[in-house]
Amino acid sequence: MKYRQMMAAVAASLLCAAAAAQLAEYGIEGMGVVSTRDNEVRASVSPDGQRIVWGSTDRGGGAGGWDLWQASLRDKRWTTPRPLPVNSPANDFDPVFSADGRWLYFFSNRPGGRGGDDLYRAPVRADGSFGAPENLGGGVNSAGDEWAPLPSHDGRWLLFASDGLGGAGRHDLFVARWDGRTFVDPQPVPGINTAADEFDAAWLDGGKAIVFARSQGVESQPVRLYLAHCDGRTYSDIAPWALSFNSAEGNTLGPVVDASRPGEVLVTGSARAPKAGKLDIYRALAPASHGKPGCLAAS
Template sequence: MRTRPLLLALTASLLFTPAASALSEFGIEGMGMVSTRADELRATISADGQRIFWASNRDGGAGGWDLWQATLQDKRWMDPQPLALNSAADEVDPFLSSDGRWLYFASNRNGGRGGFDLYRAPVAANGDIGAPQPLDAAINRRQDERAPALADDGRLLFSSNRNGGAGGWDLWVAAQDGDGFAAPTPLDGINSNADEVDGSWLGGGRAVVFARSNAQGGTQVWVSQCRQQRWSEAALLSLSFNTAESQTRGALIDANKPGEMVVSGSARAPRAGGLDLYRMKAPTVDSDCR
């Protein structure tokens, strides 16, 4: 007779554990195809939901980190393939423009201005990807540039360790200027003496989700809202594995399902390898900015 009350008490207690209460988490993305035993970082999904691009250090690429893509078949990601634009250096941080015409990414390939630079490659209507083009000198400097992301109004958000920020890696933003970008400025109000990387826009540019390093050696994902034309104090993203010891980063909105996003990290379960890709509910944007 005591079994049922005991079971109910146990069930109630489980509802308040961190893993059970994280109702925003939907699970791993593409087990065995996208998320594998290797490390996977930062996924971007086409507006029609038929293609996913991400960075991986798995075997089969051109060397180091490479960009990969997979297509949706019977509601599953299938046929993962490395992109032809990969080099013997590293290609990381893909971002597909909202119109699907350009694939932005970062690379430390030969011929750049120094370290990692930002590039974009044209994407044809049939899905073919053309030769990559470096962004102009207003963006690429002798230091490193990583993690490009575009807002609806064309603003480019990226991370860099160049001088002029708060210290170390910071987030920078550049307005669209014709077919290029104006000189970038640091994202004051978010940047700190820690490292801020992997920024991306939420709510059409009215909020920013980004990764910040911590004293424990981990990297956690945070969210800042624009309020009264300023960036609010950042709040930690509610995610069971977004802990002080974690390496959680690379959050991007799913362009096909704007209420969801994909983030790189390492959960206890499900788990495929090192850094995996996980799908979760996107944070609510309650900004008063326009």
């Protein structure tokens, strides 16, 4: 009896260790609130950690087919999911908070843009409400599609994807600079772009590394996340992010560093478990960077 009890305790401890190891790598975000049976893509947490926003392509109750959603933190849990008032009957997607929490960036193909999907931002008021969205203008928006805007921590740069600014082919990653009034002069992110689609990127460690999505066509599988490190001039040493569900068969995309927990990244994917539905939001440890400074300024 004593031997069986000891073996049961050992087995239980091994199971707990395995679960802890899994949680140390990733965990699902907001089961049933943020992550549901629908498609949830690219989430961002406000700098104070009290709100999370994300996009959904098929969750009912929004203004259009693709809408932006928000939930609030209460008793350490995300609650009261609701569509954002900045939504339009058109597609609104890829939300991200600025590092100071004063702006919400996203893309939309609403009327009045420059063609296709354009980059927008809406002011975030002191009470947490949102002002009217503004188009980021011709410095970054083209007649094509612009996606996944991400301002740098200091607000001097804007990272985004476009298929209308030239480049290596299909969607490429660009970075534009703030000139005091708007973002201008988009340049290809050094070392990243290929004839495939590159999009959905996030800087790590102040630009010393970058994690980004790549696929052979944005409408086809797989979409996989890659990690690259700056050698002081260009991003190199490109390899798939060693996240267990970031496989060559699935879709993993939408990385955003949690501004309230900079050692963690929110990412979209489909793990075997835990799993809420189609594409879910997961929280993972940020991959380690061994890069050097220089790639952000070089852009």
